[in-house]
Amino acid sequence: MPRPPVALWIWYRGGTFRGFQRQVLGPTVQEALEAALQEVGVPATVMPCGRTDRGVHARMQVVSLRVERGDSAEELAARLPARLPADLGMCAARKPHPSFHAQWSAAGKTYRYRLQLAGTVAPQWHPYVMRVAEEPRLASALNDITPERLAELLARAVGQRDFTAFHENSSPRKLRTLESATLHELGGGLFEVVLRGDAFARYQVRYLVGSALLTAAGLLPEELWRAALETGERIAGLKAEAAGLVLWEVRYPAKLDPFTPAERAAPPGLPEGPPFLGTPEG
Template sequence: MLSSTTKRIPVALWIWYRGGNFRGFQRQPEGPTVQAVLEEALASVGVPATIMPSGRTDRGVHARMQVVSVRLEPGDSAEAMEKRLPARLPPDLGLCAVRRPGSFHAQWSASGKGYRYRLRLGGTPDAAWAPYALDVASEPLLQGARAVTPERLEALLGAAVGTRDFIAFHEKSSPQKPRTLESATLHALGGGLYEARLSGDGFARYQVRYLVGSALKAAAGLLPEEAWKAALETGAAMEGFKAPAHGLVLWEVRYPPGVDPFTAGERLHPPGLPLEPPFL
């Protein structure tokens, strides 16, 4: 039997998941996690392997595009895996593509990520979106505040764009270093539903949730704008707000040309991705 991992076949899996029924991505003793469920499904189709993701998502966070590296047994193929794995996955976890890249690592080869945070600023609540969007009007920590306008929220998010130390906006367990937020914009989805789109070269733990939540708090007049600016410019501590996990989607993992296992067409129209919320 061939036991050397050098003989095994490296592949990249593009998976999606709704995070509500998982206790985060990383395997842990309690509850189902994305890693545990995926590795069990892989083992059931002849791939007993530990997956290497592009990064972890926290409990309740969704992913339109999560990429994981895995090695297949000799004689297997990406095409065969793509056919037999989907039937072993639960309803809230799915497969878009399996590709055999060249030199590739799901995490270390990544050049950036994009996230989207959905929130309701008005209109009539939509039952289909309720599990996947923050209803700002009913959020306890924002009660009694002035109404949040899209213009105000987008202006505050836009102020965060640039290369800086975002230490005031992430868990201290993540490395403290400069990170580049390439863009932060707000887009209307209709009916009072909006999504904040954030793109950057990398994000620390909870960074997107603290950025969106604290911008909401400042837009609502509950956090002084001076405190928001100081947190961005100097890393000064503030009484921020970590937006709830259920509104957040890991939207895209980017790789440099020549390394990216997936085509531009696949990224634009992901094969097998559900079109209902939280994905569009």
């Protein structure tokens, strides 16, 4: 008999880890999670919905794994949380649909990027935002960046496009759909970019946000920004730092989604405070 499948919803603060995927230099999220699973008697290799890079946070990362025969998602949910390190936790463990796969079943993702456009970063936000004033390429034109201009540029990125100009060559070149890109004020000069799409390539969010800032500052000609969006033409863009980025949500078709609407609206066990919280979309 095959080992039973389980879908885990985990969260983490990325500053502690060198990304999700296991690597020699560690520590990584995968390494910490698989070590905790080993401690509770579930030796397993986990499959995430996607990898996050060093310093990137996740409010909702979904992983697939198989537990030992005779074990269950409910028993794992009772044993695993106490074995996880402080910056890694679990919201839910569920028995998924037989055809569920954390990565291949995903229908889309939402990312949020936090940036301090003006004022002083509040102490609780220090590890979780991009300080625009401290970015060397933007320092000469900070006063030219307005929220209205940044929101306008981000909105122009919406649509089905070849985003090659905004991601690493390690990701395949193909059409991806950015369903929405909006900017929201959180107060005290802190803003949040919310990007929702069907799929994202490596560094795509960080290059989109950073290059929109560069264009809003007048340091990247708008015609180059437009050409990059329309044709995939390479530009000397800006990769925004990892600290501001959160993998916010992973979406699945209703018949395959292991998690209920109520859990998605109020994730059980999710820590209060930055870098998660709730804002425009809940």
